[in-house]
Amino acid sequence: TMARVTGSGNSQPIPAEQELPLDVNYAKLAEWLLQRKKLNPKWRLVLAEVKGKLQTALQNLPQEKELEQLRQATELDYFHAVQVRDILRSSTDHGQKNFFGWYTSGFTKDWEDIIKSLEKDNVFLGEASATLVQNVNYDIPFLKKSVSKYQSQITESHRKDRDFVNAAADYKAKFRKACKDLGVEGSDVRSELQARCRELPTFYRQGIELCNSKAMSDAIEYYTEFIRYTLGDKHAKTLPTLLKLRATEEWVFSHEQAPAANSTKDATSSGGGGGIDWGDDEPAAAPVAIDWGMEITTSDAPAAIDWGDDTAAAAPVEIDWGGDFEISCEGGDAKEEEAEVEFEITSSGGASGGNLFDDAAQRNQLFDDLLELQTFLEGRAQEFKSTDYSAIGDAFYSAPAAVSQQSQDSVEAMLDTVLQVLQVLNSSVVQQLILISNSPRFLDRLVASIESKLLSANRMEYSADECRKKVVELTKSLEASKEDLARAVSATKALKTKVEQELTKQFKGRRVNLNGDINTI
Numbered sequence: 001t002m003a004r005v006t007g008s009g010n011s012q013p014i015p016a017e018q019e020l021p022l023d024v025n026y027a028k029l030a031e032w033l034l035q036r037k038k039l040n041p042k043w044r045l046v047l048a049e050v051k052g053k054l055q056t057a058l059q060n061l062p063q064e065k066e067l068e069q070l071r072q073a074t075e076l077d078y079f080h081a082v083q084v085r086d087i088l089r090s091s092t093d094h095g096q097k098n099f100f101g102w103y104t105s106g107f108t109k110d111w112e113d114i115i116k117s118l119e120k121d122n123v124f125l126g127e128a129s130a131t132l133v134q135n136v137n138y139d140i141p142f143l144k145k146s147v148s149k150y151q152s153q154i155t156e157s158h159r160k161d162r163d164f165v166n167a168a169a170d171y172k173a174k175f176r177k178a179c180k181d182l183g184v185e186g187s188d189v190r191s192e193l194q195a196r197c198r199e200l201p202t203f204y205r206q207g208i209e210l211c212n213s214k215a216m217s218d219a220i221e222y223y224t225e226f227i228r229y230t231l232g233d234k235h236a237k238t239l240p241t242l243l244k245l246r247a248t249e250e251w252v253f254s255h256e257q258a259p260a261a262n263s264t265k266d267a268t269s270s271g272g273g274g275g276i277d278w279g280d281d282e283p284a285a286a287p288v289a290i291d292w293g294m295e296i297t298t299s300d301a302p303a304a305i306d307w308g309d310d311t312a313a314a315a316p317v318e319i320d321w322g323g324d325f326e327i328s329c330e331g332g333d334a335k336e337e338e339a340e341v342e343f344e345i346t347s348s349g350g351a352s353g354g355n356l357f358d359d360a361a362q363r364n365q366l367f368d369d370l371l372e373l374q375t376f377l378e379g380r381a382q383e384f385k386s387t388d389y390s391a392i393g394d395a396f397y398s399a400p401a402a403v404s405q406q407s408q409d410s411v412e413a414m415l416d417t418v419l420q421v422l423q424v425l426n427s428s429v430v431q432q433l434i435l436i437s438n439s440p441r442f443l444d445r446l447v448a449s450i451e452s453k454l455l456s457a458n459r460m461e462y463s464a465d466e467c468r469k470k471v472v473e474l475t476k477s478l479e480a481s482k483e484d485l486a487r488a489v490s491a492t493k494a495l496k497t498k499v500e501q502e503l504t505k506q507f508k509g510r511r512v513n514l515n516g517d518i519n520t521i
Helices: 026-035 043-059 065-071 078-090 106-182 189-211 214-231 240-247 334-339 360-385 389-395 408-425 428-438 440-506
Strands: 002-005 012-015 022-025 512-515
Touching (some): 026 106, 106 189, 106 428, 189 240, 189 440, 214 240, 214 360, 214 408, 360 408, 440 512
Parallel strands (some): 022 512
């Protein structure tokens, strides 16, 4: 029947009270049922007792194919129990009744009793209300957060994977660059660097050739004459180490352990004693003097060695030095000279041969001379480029030809030669090779520094592989969480529909709707 509202205007029909639906918040369903006395106040205690019976009955289920899925369920509610009872009723073995209409199968009777206990005072609706609250408020949000967390971790793992791959490529590029700068391949850095040290004499020879070139001679002469003309003869003694390098005619480097016959020219075998022929036309020089750190003078009588004791039992030892040499000592600490003995062969011209490049002090002095010459030539080149050079050139009109006849091109040619020498002898590769040859600790640090780049690249690649493995594991967890979420949402929606139908029955066909967050899952 329909009710009507009448008034001065047109009458409008309204639905009767019984035809209006009831809206109930899912979270307050149990409280709502208790207020309408549709639910036993002690329904939780009854439910716990029935749950125990339900678990026992579940373990004693008969072996039916239709019951396999329900037997594996971890949690059964009233609606699952109804499914089990209906399957048992439809079974030929467990659905038979006796004369009084009771089921003859004990399994069917047990499930009938369970269902009746849950239906009494609507205990099953209290259970369904608790299940809906648990699913909507806790289980489904947790599964959604798990899905979101796994997705974020997968994205982060992909980002880390890219970062690790890029870092590994950067470390490998740095390793290759370091090897290229040192001129090694990188398969065995230590052995290759030690082998590279044998190339030092090649760099030294290149530097010596440039120092002995005509452009270098002109540069030295230009600088010397310029100083002599401007400051006088007492300041003209410049570039001592560079001149010493040019005056030395024969070089033996410590990196080339050449025989003595290859280091110096053959000594004369007649009447010359230990003299060394330096290849000039001057008369033979005096015998070579070797400083052994003690006062011993050779004579026709055999030399005897004093071992520092006063015993005279042993016969004196005679040493034949094979010629006329003079060995002298200038004093000093005997312990220091025992620890380090230096042999220096000095030619008659006074030029020191041997290991100038291996001596750090002399090497630094040589670079100081070259830098001094470079600075001078750069200044002169700038003067030639100046527009006021005509006034400066008049000041050197009466200077020697080596000064007055220079031009911008000639000065720049000299400067280029000096820069080439510095580039060859003072390059970073040569400096490192010198340090490697003279310091095992530097070699260890350099090798460790280079190999650390390759080790870092390997670590980055390993980390990238671990990220890929983690992505695989996270993807599996993500798919499992998605499946659990889909099942939970589907089960919650199905339970909501069943509860609404049962509530409609409780209120004599009046529709009852559950609202709230349950409709947005």
